[in-house]
Amino acid sequence: LGSRFRLPGERLQLLLRRCREAKACAYCPYSRFPVGAALLTAGGEIFSGCNVENACYSLGVCAERTAIQKAISEGHTRFRAMAIASDMGTEFIVPCGACRQVMREFGKDWDVYLTKPDGTYIVKKLDELLPLSFGPEDLKKA
Ligand code: THU
Numbered sequence: 001l002g003s004r005f006r007l008p009g010e011r012l013q014l015l016l017r018r019c020r021e022a023k024a025c026a027y028c029p030y031s032r033f034p035v036g037a038a039l040l041t042a043g044g045e046i047f048s049g050c051n052v053e054n055a056c057y058s059l060g061v062c063a064e065r066t067a068i069q070k071a072i073s074e075g076h077t078r079f080r081a082m083a084i085a086s087d088m089g090t091e092f093i094v095p096c097g098a099c100r101q102v103m104r105e106f107g108k109d110w111d112v113y114l115t116k117p118d119g120t121y122i123v124k125k126l127d128e129l130l131p132l133s134f135g136p137e138d139l140k141k142a
Helices: 009-023 063-073 097-104 136-140
Strands: 035-041 046-050 079-086 111-115 121-125
Touching: 009 035, 009 046, 009 063, 009 079, 009 111, 035 063, 046 063, 063 079, 063 097
Parallel strands: 079 111
Antiparallel strands: 035 046, 035 079, 111 121
């Protein structure tokens, strides 16, 4: 879905803005590492998310999964792109392995925009971020 239609510039700018805005809501008193994500559905809606940490550290949830849970629980299962923002000036923010697997559940042909605070970004296909992945189709092959 992602690769066949290039995201119009205006839509992309909005997605990039929404992930920055979501970062401002991050609840991260332990890591002090705010992250924001914005997920564009096939229907053109945007669901954003931030990381939500917990005093029981291991219960913390990443921004990417927060956005996916929000979209899925509102009835959206087809995604075109996700943009991710953090405060790291030197590196493009990348999703953790757990988030890559959760994203891959909903297809591997969509785009992930990895950003820096200065507004620059690189874009990767989910299939590039998680090659040789295991997904729902594989369960039918055994
Ligand atoms: N985090 C995210 O939300 N997304 C990422 O892509 C990387 C890490 C969060 C998890 C934790 O709350 C904090 O950043 C430090 O790892």
